[in-house]
Every structure is written in C-alpha cells, then in structure tokens.
Amino acid sequence: xxEGALWRRWVxxxxxxxxxxxALLFPFxxxxxxxxxxxxxxxxxxxxxxYSPFWTTHPTLEHIKDLxxxxxxxxxMLNTMIISIAATVISLFCxxxxxxALSRLxxxxxxxxxxxxxxxxxxxxxxxxxxxxxIIRNFRLGDTPxxxxxxxxxxxIPFCTxxxxxxxxxxxxxxxxxxxxxxxxxxxxxxxxxxxxxVPGILSAGIFAFTLSWNEFxxxxxxxxxxxxxTVPVGVTSELIRGDVFYWGExxxxxxxxxxxxxxxxxxxxxxxxxxxxxxxxx
Amino acid sequence: MAEVHIxxxxxxxxxxxxxxxxxxxxxxxxxxxLVGPSGCGKTTTLRMVAGLESITSGRILIDDKVINDLPxxxxxxxMVFQNYALYPHMSVYDNMAFGLKMRKFSRPDIAKRVQxxxxxxxxxxxxxxxxxxxxGGQRQRVALGxxxxxxxxxxxxxxxxxxxxxxxxxxxxxxLKKLHDRLGTTAIYVTHDQVEAxxxxxxxxxxxxxxxxxxxxxxxxxxxxxNLFVAGFLxxxxxxxxxxxxxxxxxxxxxxxxxxxxxxxxxxxxRLGHYIGREVTxxxxxxxxxxxSAADSAHLGFDAVVEVVEKLGSEILLxxxxxxxxxxxxxxxxxxxxxxxxxxxxxxxxxLHFFDTRSEAVI
Amino acid sequence: MTFTALATPxxxxxxxxxGPVTRLLxxxxxxxxxxxxxxxxxxxxxxxxxFIEGVRLSVTDAKVGVPGQFVGxxxxxxxxxxxxxxxAVWNTCVYTAVATVFKLALGLWLALLLNxxxxxxxxxxxxxxxxxxxxxxxxxxxxxxxxxxxxSVINWMLFRLGLIHSRINWLGDPHLALISVIIVNVWxxxxxxxxxxxxxxxxxxxxxxxxxxxxxxxxxQRFRHVTWxxxxxVTLVIVLFSVIQTFADFQLVYVLTGxxxxxxxxxxxxxxYQLGIGTGLLSQGATIxxxxxxxxxxxxxxxxxxxxRVETH
Numbered sequence: 001x002x003e004g005a006l007w008r009r010w011v012x013x014x015x016x017x018x019x020x021x022x023a024l025l026f027p028f029x030x031x032x033x034x035x036x037x038x039x040x041x042x043x044x045x046x047x048x049x050x051y052s053p054f055w056t057t058h059p060t061l062e063h064i065k066d067l068x069x070x071x072x073x074x075x076x077m078l079n080t081m082i083i084s085i086a087a088t089v090i091s092l093f094c095x096x097x098x099x100x101a102l103s104r105l106x107x108x109x110x111x112x113x114x115x116x117x118x119x120x121x122x123x124x125x126x127x128x129x130x131x132x133x134x135i136i137r138n139f140r141l142g143d144t145p146x147x148x149x150x151x152x153x154x155x156x157i158p159f160c161t162x163x164x165x166x167x168x169x170x171x172x173x174x175x176x177x178x179x180x181x182x183x184x185x186x187x188x189x190x191x192x193x194x195x196x197x198x199v200p201g202i203l204s205a206g207i208f209a210f211t212l213s214w215n216e217f218x219x220x221x222x223x224x225x226x227x228x229x230x231t232v233p234v235g236v237t238s239e240l241i242r243g244d245v246f247y248w249g250e251x252x253x254x255x256x257x258x259x260x261x262x263x264x265x266x267x268x269x270x271x272x273x274x275x276x277x278x279x280x281x282x283x
Numbered sequence: 284m285a286e287v288h289i290x291x292x293x294x295x296x297x298x299x300x301x302x303x304x305x306x307x308x309x310x311x312x313x314x315x316x317l318v319g320p321s322g323c324g325k326t327t328t329l330r331m332v333a334g335l336e337s338i339t340s341g342r343i344l345i346d347d348k349v350i351n352d353l354p355x356x357x358x359x360x361x362m363v364f365q366n367y368a369l370y371p372h373m374s375v376y377d378n379m380a381f382g383l384k385m386r387k388f389s390r391p392d393i394a395k396r397v398q399x400x401x402x403x404x405x406x407x408x409x410x411x412x413x414x415x416x417x418x419g420g421q422r423q424r425v426a427l428g429x430x431x432x433x434x435x436x437x438x439x440x441x442x443x444x445x446x447x448x449x450x451x452x453x454x455x456x457x458x459l460k461k462l463h464d465r466l467g468t469t470a471i472y473v474t475h476d477q478v479e480a481x482x483x484x485x486x487x488x489x490x491x492x493x494x495x496x497x498x499x500x501x502x503x504x505x506x507x508x509x510n511l512f513v514a515g516f517l518x519x520x521x522x523x524x525x526x527x528x529x530x531x532x533x534x535x536x537x538x539x540x541x542x543x544x545x546x547x548x549x550x551x552x553x554r555l556g557h558y559i560g561r562e563v564t565x566x567x568x569x570x571x572x573x574x575x576s577a578a579d580s581a582h583l584g585f586d587a588v589v590e591v592v593e594k595l596g597s598e599i600l601l602x603x604x605x606x607x608x609x610x611x612x613x614x615x616x617x618x619x620x621x622x623x624x625x626x627x628x629x630x631x632x633x634x635l636h637f638f639d640t641r642s643e644a645v646i
Numbered sequence: 647m648t649f650t651a652l653a654t655p656x657x658x659x660x661x662x663x664x665g666p667v668t669r670l671l672x673x674x675x676x677x678x679x680x681x682x683x684x685x686x687x688x689x690x691x692x693x694x695x696x697f698i699e700g701v702r703l704s705v706t707d708a709k710v711g712v713p714g715q716f717v718g719x720x721x722x723x724x725x726x727x728x729x730x731x732x733x734a735v736w737n738t739c740v741y742t743a744v745a746t747v748f749k750l751a752l753g754l755w756l757a758l759l760l761n762x763x764x765x766x767x768x769x770x771x772x773x774x775x776x777x778x779x780x781x782x783x784x785x786x787x788x789x790x791x792x793x794x795x796x797x798s799v800i801n802w803m804l805f806r807l808g809l810i811h812s813r814i815n816w817l818g819d820p821h822l823a824l825i826s827v828i829i830v831n832v833w834x835x836x837x838x839x840x841x842x843x844x845x846x847x848x849x850x851x852x853x854x855x856x857x858x859x860x861x862x863x864x865x866x867q868r869f870r871h872v873t874w875x876x877x878x879x880v881t882l883v884i885v886l887f888s889v890i891q892t893f894a895d896f897q898l899v900y901v902l903t904g905x906x907x908x909x910x911x912x913x914x915x916x917x918x919y920q921l922g923i924g925t926g927l928l929s930q931g932a933t934i935x936x937x938x939x940x941x942x943x944x945x946x947x948x949x950x951x952x953x954x955r956v957e958t959h
Contacts, residue, residue, distance in 0.1 A: 014395050014758060016755070020752075020931045021770065021773070021774065024777055024836065025776065027777075027788040027789055027833070028780070028788070029882075031793060043796075054886075062959075063903055083578035090688075093684065094684045095685070097681040097684065097685070098680060098682050101681035101682050105674045105677060105678040106674055107675040107679070107710070108675070113682065113686075117685070118690055122892065123697075123942075124886075124893075124915075124938075125894070126894040126896050126914065126915035126918065126935060126938065127936070127938055127939060128693065128696040128935070129922075129935070130928060130931045131696040131702065132692065133922075134703070134928065135692075135695065135699060144922050153692075154688065154693050160707035165504075165795055172725055172821065173367060174364045175370060176643075177355070177364075178370075179381070180334075180355040180356055180361065181333060181334075181355045181359075181361060182356070182381050182382030182429070182433070183356045183382045183383075183433075184381075185354075185356060185671065186673050186674075187670055187677065192381075193370055196372045196797075197370075197372055197818045214781055215783065217781075217896070218896050218897065220888065231899075232781070233783040234782075236783070236784065237783055237901055239786065245790075247531070248794075249854075251787055255784035255785070255787045256784075258781060258784050259784050262779055263780065265774070266779050270768075270775075272771045
C-alpha cells in the first residue's frame with residue numbers, strides 16, 4: 001500500500017499515475033473517437049468555438065464500412081495474418097532447436113555462435129534493407145508474401161532463441177540424463193521431455209514474435225509494391241491517402257481495426273508477454 | 284549376471300584431474316557404496332559408468348563387454364538421481380512407463396511391470412498423480428519405481444537420500460536395504476554420508492581427491508583403516524588423533540607427547556620399531572576410551588581435563604584436553620563428570636591405530 | 647501379491663542395432679550442427695549475405711536496374727561532403743540522446759509508481775503496455791492526426807486552457823518538428839522502459855529498503871544508494887536495446903514528416919530510404935545505411951563492456 005498522509009498519496013502517487021495513464025492511452029481513445037465520428041464533425045478547426053472533440057453524439061460506422069468495402073483493407077488483414085503466423089512458426093521452429101543446442105549441448109564454437117546470434121538481433125533492419133531489396137529481387141521474391149515470411153525470421157529468430165535458452169536453463173539437466181538412461185536417444189529426450197516442459201516459453205516467444213511481425217514496416221514497404229500484396233501497416237499509410245487528402249476517418253478506422261488482432265492476442269497472454277519482455281532483458 | 288569392472292579409469296575436466304586411475308571389481312548382486320567428501324570423484328565415476336560423462340582413459344565393463352562407447356540408452360542400467368528427476372509433465376504411471384515405451388514394450392507388458400513395481404514400493408494409489416502433487420518421500424519412491432520397472436543389469440544411485448529430511452532418510456535407508464535384498468540387482472551407490480555407506484554397502488569404496496583410498500567391507504574399513512583419511516572419515520564422532528613421538532629404551536617402546544605417555548602392546552610395538560626417534564600419528568576412537576579404574580594398566584591411560592560434557596542419553600561424550608590436544612571420549616551414561624574435572628582415561632590397547640605422519644598410511 | 651519376475655536375472659539385452667543416423671545424432675556435436683542449421687541458413691542468407699552485399703554496393707555506383715562499377719570510396723566522399731547527411735547525423739544523435747534520456751527518466755518514474763500495491767494494478771500494467779504493443783505505424787498515424795496543423799486536438803486543448811492563441815504547427819515548423827517526433831518516440835518507448843525496469847525493481851528485496859530506512863536514509867537517499875545501483879545492470883541492457891533501435895528508427899519519422907520539413911527531421915534511415923529507394927540511387931543509400939554501422943558497433947561494445955564490469959562487481 002502507498003503510505004503516508006492522504007495529500008501525499010495524491011500528489012506523489014495518484015496524480016502522476018493518472019497523468020501517465022491518460023497520456024499513454026489518449027491517442028488510442030482519439031483513434032476510437034475519430035473512427036466513429038461522422039465527417040461533418042471531424043473537420044472542424046482547432047480554434048472553432050462550441051466544439052467538444054472528446055466525444056460525439058452521432059456515432060457512425062460509416063468509416064469502418066467504407067474501409068472494408070472500398071479499400072483493400074480486408075486483403076491487407078489477411079496478408080498480414082498469414083505472413084505473421086508463417087514467420088512466427090518458422091522462427092519458433094528455428095529458435096526452439098537453436099536454443100536447445102546452445103543451452104544444452106557442448107560443441108566447439110558454442111559460445112561464439114551464441115554471441116553471433118545475439119549480435120544479429122542488434123542489427124537493425126535499416127542497415128540491411130537496401131541490399132536486401134536487391135537480393136529479394138534477384139531471388140524473384142519481390143512483391144510476394146514470401147519476401148517477408150523469409151526475412152522476418154531474421155529479427156525474430158535471435159529473440160526466440162534467446163528466450164528459449166533462458167527457459168531451458170531453468171530445466172534441470174537430470175531430466176534429459178534420466179531420459180537417456182531410460183532408453184531415449186538425445187533427439188527423443190529433447191522432443192518428448194524437454195519441449196513439452198518448455199511450452200509456456202514457446203507460447204511467450206510465439207506471441208512476441210507475432211506482435212513483432214505485425215508491427216514490421218520497412219521491409220514490407222520496400223519489398224511489396226502492388227496494393228493487393230500489402231500488409232496492414234503499409235496499406236493503411238500508403239493507400240488511404242488520395243492525392244494530398246488524408247481521409248482521417250478511414251485512416252483511424254484502419255489503424256483501429258489493424259491493431260485489434262494484436263491487442264486481442266495480447267489481452268489473452270499478458271502475463272506471457274510481460275514474461276518474454278522481462279526475460280529478454282534479464283537474459 | 285552383472286559384474287561391473289572398472290579398469291584404470293581416469294577423467295580430466297580441462298586441467299582438473301577428477302578421477303585418478305580407479306580400479307574396482309563389483310560382483311554380481313553386490314551393493315557397492317562410493318563414499319567421500321564432495322569433489323572426491325565419486326559422482327564423476329558413477330556418471331562415467333552411466334555414460335553421462337566421457338571417459339578420458341581406462342575401461343568400464345559390464346560382464347565382459349566393454350561399454351565405453353555405448354550411449355546410456357544401450358547400457359541397460361537405471362539411475363536414481365538426487366533430485367529425483369521426475370518428468371513434471373507426465374503422471375507417475377507415465378514416468379515409470381517411459382523407459383519401457385522407449386524400448387518398445389507392449390502396453391500389457393508395461394502395465395504389468397508398472398503395477399508390480401508400484402506394489403513393491405507401495406505407490407499404487409499415486410499412479411495417476413503428477414510429480415508436483417507428491418511429497419519428497421513419495422517422489423523418491425517413484426524415482427525408484429522408474430528404475431525398477433526396467434529390470435536393469437545395474438542400479439546406479441546418486442545421493443538419492445540427500446534431499447530428504449533426517450527422519451525420512453533413516454526410513455528410506457532401511458527400505459532401500461530391503462529392496463536390494465529382494466531384487467538382488469548389482470548396485471553402485473554414491474553418497475557423502477558415511478552412515479549410509481556403513482549401513483547399506485556390502486562393500487565400501489572410500490575416495491578422496493579422485494583416488495580410491497580403501498575398498499572393503501564396512502567393518503573392515505572401520506576396524507582396520509588403511510590410512511588417516513579413512514580412519515577419520517568413518518565413524519561418528521570421528522577418531523581422535525594425536526601426534527606422538529616414538530621412544531624406545533631397553534627394548535621397551537613408548538609413544539608420548541605433552542599430554543600422554545602410552546606403552547603400545549606387543550604387536551603394535553613391533554611394527555613401530557622402525558619409527559624410534561620419529562613422530563607418528565596415534566589414533567583411538569572415542570568408544571575405545573573409558574574412565575580409568577584401578578583395574579586398568581597405568582601404561583595404557585592418560586590424564587585429561589574435561590572441557591565439555593555432552594549427555595546423549597545412550598552415552599556421554601566428553602570433550603577433554605589432553606596436553607595441547609583435544610579428544611572426544613564416549614563413556615557410559617552412568618559416569619558422573621563435570622566440566623573442569625580432571626580425570627584419567629584408559630584406552631583399549633587392541634584398538635590403537637598408528638599412522639605414518641608423512642604418507643598417512645597405517646603402520 | 648507374489649513378485650517373482652525380478653528375481654530371475656534378465657538376459658543382458660546388449661546393444662540393439664542402431665542405424666548410422668541414430669548414432670550420428672547421439673554425438674553432441676553433430677546434433678548441435680543439425681539443430682543450428684535452419685537458423686544459420688536463414689540468418690546467413692538474409693543477414694550476413696545482405697551485409698556483405700551492402701558493403702559491396704557502397705563501393706560501386708549502382709542504381710536501380712543499373713549494376714554499377716567499382717568506384718572505390720567515392721560514395722563515402724560524397725556523403726562526407728553532403729550537407730543533408732550532416733544534418734541527418736546531427737538529427738539522429740539529438741533524437742536518440744534526448745529521447746533516451748526522457749524515456750529512461752519517465753520510464754523509471756512510472757516503474758517506481760507501479761511498484762506499489764494498488765487496486766487494479768494488473769489491469770493498469772496491461773493497459774500501459776499498449777503503446778508498445780500496437781503497431782508503431784498505426785499509433786503514429788493517430789499522433790499525426792493529433793498534430794494536424796488545422797485540426798489538432800492538442801492545439802484545441804491548449805487553446806481552451808488559454809495557453810496558446812495561435813496555432814502550433816507541430817510537424818510543419820522546422821524548429822518544432824524534431825521535438826514533436828521525439829515526443830512520439832518517448833510516448834512509445836516509456837512503457838517498455840517502465841515494465842522492464844519494474845521487473846528489475848521487483849528483484850530488489852524490500853528488506854534492503856527497510857534496512858536502509860532503519861539506518862536513517864530518506865526516500866531519495868534510499869533510491870540513490872540502494873535502488874539505483876542494484877537496478878543499473880538491467881537499466882544498461884534496456885538502454886542498449888533502446889539506443890540501437892532509436893538510432894535506426896524509420897517508421898515514426900517516415901509517417902509523421904517523411905524527413906521534412908526541410909530535412910529538419912531527416913534521420914539516417916529516412917535519408918537512406920530517400921536516396922536508395924526514393925530516387926533509386928542504391929549505392930548511395932547503402933552507403934548511408936552502412937555509415938550507421940560503426941556508431942552501432944561502438945555503442946554496443948561500450949555498453950557490453952560496461953555491463954560486464956557492473957556485473958562482476
């Protein structure tokens with residue numbers, strides 16, 4: 001409990017905390033309000049009198065309808081979903097195996113490889129996107145979802161590996177040793193004993209990977225060109241602006257709906273998400 | 284038939300020479316205990332038998348088959364770990380069945396074996412539970428059950444009782460002994476507890492710093508320790524040691540230091556002949572000291588000052604000062620003594636031990 | 647229940663026949679290699695290879711569709727003398743430094759606040775992470791709308807509160823644009839810092855604070871002498887990640903200002919994009935991207951060393 005006199009509690013705790021919460025959540029509130037506001041109310045200049053921007057008395061689903069019917073938004077959602085899930089699956093697969101190898105097996109260069117994988121996590125996409133664009137083009141993967149499904153793991157795998165390593169370290173070695181004495185090969189001990197125990201870790205890593213994939217922008221921007229192939233972040237920012245006009249209603253609707261899958265997944269797995277976040281930092 | 288032969292076994296971890304030239308022959312159905320302080324190499328030796336550590340040099344044979352290069356799964360052994368190592372995501376039944384499943388036993392076979400083992404250990408009603416729902420003692424039994432169902436050639440135990448509380452430990456010790464009598468499987472047991480070693484082992488192997496100090500039946504090691512370490516390691520309270528000088532004149536041999544002057548009996552005196560004028564270490568167990576009475580020879584006793592009196596009920600332990608040394612004597616509970624009392628202690632001449640001060644070997 | 651089965655010794659099974667693959671996989675080294683293969687293949691193909699390609703591109707004069715010829719260090723010379731590049735370097739450094747300081751300070755404050763018990767703590771914690779969860783581009787769009795020169799809701803609020811009389815052109819004013827962008831970056835990053843620092847705070851035993859309090863330390867002193875030193879390792883790791891990400895930031899600026907007005911918010915990444923993809927001057931874009939690398943390397947090494955030193959204390 002927060003100690004001290006009532007006024008202290010308010011000044012030092014409740015007020016700052018509320019301020020933080022409001023500041024952090026206001027843009028989302030604004031997103032929601034804008035989405036359901038009719039155009040007539042949206043475009044009122046900031047210093048117009050008699051104007052309360054924080055709510056609307058005539059909520060409308062017009063923007064959402066327009067978004068879904070007149071743009072390729074649903075296609076973008078589908079694309080992003082497929083790409084994110086595929087990239088997550090690939091990254092989990094690689095991260096699981098690599099994490100096990102690095103944390104449980106002794107082999108030459110184990111330390112260096114672990115460091116190398118860690119370092120690739122620190123290499124930002126902005127360093128590689130130009131030559132990568134060329135390479136993608138040469139492999140004839142340009143403008144296909146494969147361009148992203150294969151490149152997203154580059155920043156997902158290091159994270160998944162690292163997370164799984166931390167997880168495996170908490171599993172006692174005796175379990176595998178016992179399994180091997182019981183008659184399992186190393187492979188079977190890994191698959192039947194260790195992996196099932198690591199499921200919570202796999203879940204955390206998977207959720208984080210999914211979120212990171214959904215969030216990715218630069219590669220999607222550079223590798224995809226036709227509107228039908230685009231992902232939600234790219235589509236919303238590029239296709240919803242006609243000429244120089246920003247259709248804010250639709251834009252905010254797109255931003256809102258585009259955030260829902262991630263928020264949804266997040267809401268179910270908050271604990272896992274926080275665990276992976278803090279796990280990556282503590283590791 | 285399952286004999287285990289360890290020949291010239293060595294293990295080096297980078298610079299550390301953990302196991303030095305260990306030779307051991309374990310007979311079929313024998314229960315051998317490897318005992319020693321931590322770092323003595325007993326666990327490493329066990330793990331090499333299991334196949335969990337690679338062998339630097341030497342051979343291990345089961346019957347007449349060299350198993351150096353066999354992976355653990357092919358050695359037909361079972362191991363019970365200190366932390367039980369139960370598979371947390373499986374039920375007790377599945378834990379016990381795992382090894383049999385890996386060996387492709389049929390389901391009815393598995394069921395029968397698991398049931399039989401569960402009955403022996405009294406854990407039939409736990410079969411559906413998960414490890415986290417079990418107490419320490421129950422988990423230990425499941426770990427045992429998992430080892431038993433496999434009907435292995437050799438059982439390996441890695442300090443299985445260390446994680447149990449004192450009372451449970453005593454109970455499980457007895458049960459383990461009964462189990463071994465019943466099953467008759469060759470077993471190698473590692474522990475740092477000398478009580479477990481003495482009570483469980485058909486033969487005991489004392490190790491220190493990677494070397495085997497002595498091998499023999501428990502009482503043999505207790506009564507005839509081969510060196511200072513074994514003498515001091517087995518037995519509680521530990522054997523008393525005192526550095527004494529051997530002096531001899533006119534064919535009569537004495538050993539003495541500031542606190543005592545004792546005439547060793549004939550046989551011991553004979554062996555000490557070479558040491559006249561030199562120092563040796565004298566060893567006498569607490570239970571071989573008693574309060575001197577008129578009947579005791581003056582040559583076989585010494586004066587001491589009582590420093591601490593520990594009344595245990597079945598005996599009284601006296602911490603006494605003998606000159607500059609301290610010794611512990613275990614005396615009859617009827618003895619009436621107080622702190623700071625001076626008294627005379629007599630020793631049992633048959634139970635005197637002497638050790639070379641440099642080599643620490645028994646004389 | 648009689649139990650006879652175990653009394654009869656079993657026939658020594660001996661080693662069952664094991665296929666060559668099984669025997670291979672029993673060897674730690676071969677198994678490790680197999681397990682690492684997919685990862686190394688993907689990372690090699692899409693990180694190592696592009697990196698080398700990037701270096702190669704930077705020493706050619708390639709453009710889109712035109713494979714270039716070797717031109718030595720010409721590109722590096724060019725950007726060295728490029729005014730916009732200088733601006734971009736300056737902007738990126740200011741952007742990163744200022745944003746990081748604010749993220750750390752505000753994140754720490756929030757973490758300290760969250761470290762108390764109060765009703766609805768779990769829900770609050772969950773909601774607070776939203777800016778970090780929601781795709782950056784989408785929340786940045788919301789900010790763009792909030793900053794809109796004509797319709798800004800922030801201007802509306804400030805006007806209503808009587809704090810301003812004429813509009814603030816958050817994104818269009820060259821003097822303000824960088825600040826606005828920093829604000830959005832800080833907004834986005836504070837939750838990450840807060841939650842990670844909170845986890846670090848929770849590993850500090852409350853007994854240490856109690857002992858310090860008994861010893862007479864006041865709140866600020868307790869923070870300085872107990873909390874902060876113990877939090878340092880975690881903080882350094884967080885800052886390491888954050889600095890690298892912020893230095894290479896692209897999405898935020900691209901959506902908000904595209905690098906303008908008049909390069910006021912031009913960063914390494916946006917300039918590289920503009921040159922390499924926007925105008926198709928691949929080699930020059932690659933050069934700019936590469937220019938980030940040495941800085942990144944220095945930052946990483948310095949912090950890794952510092953972390954190691956703090957940890958061994």
